Amino acid sequence: MKRLFLVEPVVALYAFSSFLIYPLVQQYVYRRLWQQLSNTTYPISDNTSRCAGNSSGNHSSYHEEVQRQASLFSLYTEVFSTVPSLVVTLMLVAYSDRGGRKITIIMPLIGTLIYTLTFLMVSFFELNVYLLIGSSLLSSLFGGIGTFLGGCFAYIADLCEDDRQKTLRMAGVDMMIGLLSGVASISTGYFLRAAGFNWPFVTSALCQCLILLYAIFILEETLKKAPTDAVSPDGSPQRSALKQMIFGVYKMFAGAKCKTVLILLILIFTSFSFAYVGGMSLMTLYELNEPLCWTEILIGYGSALSTTVFLTSFVGVSAFTYCGVPQLLIVLMGILSVISGMILLAFTKTTLLMFIVRVPMLLSIMPFPVLRSMMSKIISKSEQGALFACLSFLESLTNNVSSAVFNSVYAVTVAWYPGFIFLLSAGLCVIPLSILGVVGLIGVDVAKEAKDPEPILSEEEDPAIDQNDNSPLVS
Template identity: 85%
Template sequence: MKGLFLVEPVVALYAFSSFLIYPLVQQYVYRRLWQDLTNTTYPISDNTSRCATNSSSNQSGYNEIVQRQASLFFLYTDLFSTIPSLIVTLMLVAYSDRGGRKITIILPLFGTLMYTLAFLTVSYFELNVYLLIGSSLLSSLFGGLGTFLGGCFAYIADLCEDGHQKTLRMAGLDMMIGLLAGVASISTGYFLRAAGFNWPFLTSALCLCLTLVYAIFILEETVKKTPTDAISLEGSTQSSALKQMIYGVYRMFVGASSRCKIILFLLMLIFTSFSFAYMGGITLMTLYELNEPLCWTEILIGYGSALSTTVFLVSFVGVSVFTYCGVPQLLIVMIGILSVASGMVMVAFAKTTLLMFIVRVPLLLSIMPFPVLRSMMSKIISKSEQGALFACLSFLDSLTSNVSTAIFNSIYASTVAWYPGFIFLLSGGLCVIPLFVLGVVGLIGVDVAEEVKKPEEENLIEDQNDNSALLS
């Protein structure tokens, strides 16, 4: 049976299963820590806020203690899982240039399934909550979200020749994440209230199993190996695979002109600095909403998470409209960065439920820089080096996301007692860095793709000769 060249269903099902439990993870850890640290039952209310019925000084003190410990818990989780995930991401996505893209999609799905089953086991048997840190470490050995998305974006790059088509298709993946994540998030609160934590975790695991079936048996591979490639792959050692990965990244920079190297480096710097500021603030939204004076219930957190995921849809529409109207790509990136900066500053001063919903509006265009920057860098790099490029981007994205989450969680633990919103002011302020670098790129100019790309035939001949020399 002939397979399909459609990676969007994989991304959609993965997004649904992940965001079905993502809001639950922080809530589950928060409730378990509340019970362990305070020896009291976690306060559950049908009101819009738990603070309405639990305003005693004891409850206020409990909130500060649990907030601090919960942020440290997620700090430890990130620290233990970051390094293995980064190594696997860099090696797998770069290796996919010759080993195929599907391996970068299937392995992270296995890791996420293991992580979900670990949560289900801990929740069902009420095991020690710190076992979840070990499960996070184990799942990171199969790669993570960075590996999965890196493989999917490289898959799209293989299929698209036109630059505008590539930009829209990559933005479409982000939109797919937003749509399905929104559906999952809005149902999470009701699911939790009606059935507890176990059933959402089980549902997520079943969705991941369905995704694996599609990825393994239906999704078609875009990297076709010749018989000689297959023989070399079977006989190659782990050392040669590592050399191929290093060589692919090396060639990505060496094969370009000096001007292109500078632009590629600056675009990567914008990508990582923006990801650092954005992810550091957005990952602490749920903890902030659980704290006083908001004290959101699971229903409100579900609505808030669903509203937050609409940024993917609105950002896709924004990229599509701006691209159709001929708006410069650097300007699209700047609008997205300003969207994050203004939204995070507003979150820092949101003290009521209404304001917390309203602050999502400035954030609606916050995802636009990611697909645009990926497309800009992809057009600079030759087709034979797309895997190396997206390996670097996935590595940098995973590194900055995990490091920023760890740093922001530690800062939040230190500042939650005197000003919980400080962390969002920091997130908004850090957006100045990518804006400054973006101005530098604008002064240099980015229309150098034709100047730095070698003819594809010449690249293929050189790559085959260099690969033979490297493996010999």
């Protein structure tokens, strides 16, 4: 059978199968916890809100307790899966330079399939819902979404010789993720209403089996031959790869044109990611709570609308760059987009406003590719791999920690003010805003001192061409 150098079908089906069940996870846990705590059937309504007629004190107290338990469930899942996933990501990404890119694609696919099949068993046989925490830990031993996307982007980078071709293929991957995840999110609500939880899990599992077969038997490996230094003197290729990765990160900081600016940009990247991902991770729980009490149909539409930020942010970066808008200003607009959306979200009490509140957040992903582009320009070309390996690790760590922290805060504050968590997210965005102002001053000074014809933080480089972005799918 002829093999193909085409990784896009893997990304497309992975995005669809993942977002087909992602909105169902919190909904399923929520319903099971409701049944356990109230000993009653979960209220299902064809109306836009399940709160009508269920506003008694009993139901209100049940909602608060279920919200608290569900957020703690998410917290436990994040805590148990974060460390193994990060360690495996480092190992696989480091080893892929010698063992090939396919291992970073196939291993996360196996882990995702294990998690989906476990979910199907728990749903079909009505097993203990806390078994899902154990399956999350098991699947994290195969890597996570960061490992998968890192492997796919590295695969594309191996194939593309010129920057333009690389840009188009990587941009296509980002657009594909946004589009198919949106389609899956919309169909999830109708799928759940028509067939229950089991059939969406079956469909997702079948898609993942198809992806796995394609990745193993049809997808061609880009690295045919391992480098001569692949094996260390003691015969440990993985340890040698890790040593080289650590040395590469050290060289990246040591050889940077301006270490201070690089460190500040990394701080902006991680602090903004912490605030944004943490707030977005509680959207579904907030929609299930009173007074919204959204149905599965509305949650599907809401999730789909949230995924459009990948498309609108990409269009925004391209348009602003074409018009000559400075890179720092693009990052500023992205952060302000998140702040305004989170503040409005904290006071949202109606379904219409819940949809409208997503509009000011349509540019919220813009800071990620722009910051990557700015950091990439500061360091030399020989340390680009070390930079993106470091960013991938920090992003995965930040996203998992922020989700755990925000879930724990939400469990404490949901009884007296559920929207507090979004005000906290908006408040934390002040940190990257402040650091951004410092970078604006330092960047200009460094450029003048270096007497560069082109400043370090040049405003003419197109940030949209750096599509090594594996920013969060809330995702």
